Amino acid sequence: MNAAINLSSIxxxxxxxxxxxxxxGSGRRVYDLGDGSALKVARNAxxxxxxxxxxxxxxxxxxxLFAKVLFxxxxxxxxxxxxxxxxxxxxxxxxxxxVNTNRELFQLANxxxxxxxxxxxxxxxxxxxxxxxxxxxxVIIDYGFTRRxxxxxYSIFNL
Numbered sequence: 001m002n003a004a005i006n007l008s009s010i011x012x013x014x015x016x017x018x019x020x021x022x023x024x025g026s027g028r029r030v031y032d033l034g035d036g037s038a039l040k041v042a043r044n045a046x047x048x049x050x051x052x053x054x055x056x057x058x059x060x061x062x063x064x065l066f067a068k069v070l071f072x073x074x075x076x077x078x079x080x081x082x083x084x085x086x087x088x089x090x091x092x093x094x095x096x097x098x099v100n101t102n103r104e105l106f107q108l109a110n111x112x113x114x115x116x117x118x119x120x121x122x123x124x125x126x127x128x129x130x131x132x133x134x135x136x137x138x139v140i141i142d143y144g145f146t147r148r149x150x151x152x153x154y155s156i157f158n159l
Contacts, residue, residue, distance in 0.1 A: 005070065005071040005080055007071075007073060007078060010033070010039060010078070010080075011078075014031065014039070014041070019031035019032055019033060019034070019039065020032045022038060022083075023129070024043075025047075025142075026043075026044075026046060027042060027043055027044055027045075027046030027047030027048075027049075027050050027153075028040045028041060028042055028043060028046075028047040028050060028051070028144075029041050029043060032083060033080065033083070036082065036083055037070055037080050037081060037082060037083050038080070038081050038082070038083040038084075038141075039078060039079070039080055040054075040078070040079040040080075040081060041077065041078055042076065042077045042078075042079075045153065046149065046153040047077075048075070048076045048077060049076075049144070049149050049152070049153065050144025050145065050149060051072060051076040051077070051078075051079040051144065052072075052076040052144075053143070053144040053146055053149065054069055054072075054079060054081070054143055054144040055069045055072040055076070055079060057118050057143055058081075060118075061118075063110060064137065064139070065110065065111070065114070065139060065140055066139060066140050066143055067081050067082040067083075067084055067132065067134060067139040067140065067141045068081065068082050069081050070082065081141065082134055082139070083132075083134075084131075084132020084133055084134045084139055084141050085132055085133045085134075086128075086129075086132055087128040087129075087131040087132055087133065087138070088128055089128055090102075090126055090127070090128045090131070092128075092138075093105070093128070093131055093138050096138050097111075097138075102122075102126045105126075106122055106125075118143070118146065119146040119147045119148060120143060120145070120146055120147075121145060121146070121147060121150065124145050125140060125143075127142075129142065130142040130143070
């Protein structure tokens, strides 16, 4: 992680509108850097926390299920990750792993550990928007939404 990334150049291009917007959520915007990577920019505390979690998981996990984080800024505002082609229907993921249901998917040996080890929500991992394909291989591209982040930033009791 923290490969040779010229953050000041990225920020300049970002402010000039050079990078196409791939998507956005409540905490982050995601841009195509045009070099096979994507930039996730935190918009608020939720986004900073999600960038931090993704960088930690990427560093800890040695499977090929997660798109790898290539760089994260010291303040967690900017995260650069491998860019994946979008998934529009989750059945594509189930078909790739030769299962019929989401329950069967998370009973596979290489999936069972994910929700518990990283405190991720299995229901969130079943959203097509959280997956992509890199070189014809499905990967999880949005994995910063943990139980802790849900409690801290998204709970109705925190309003």
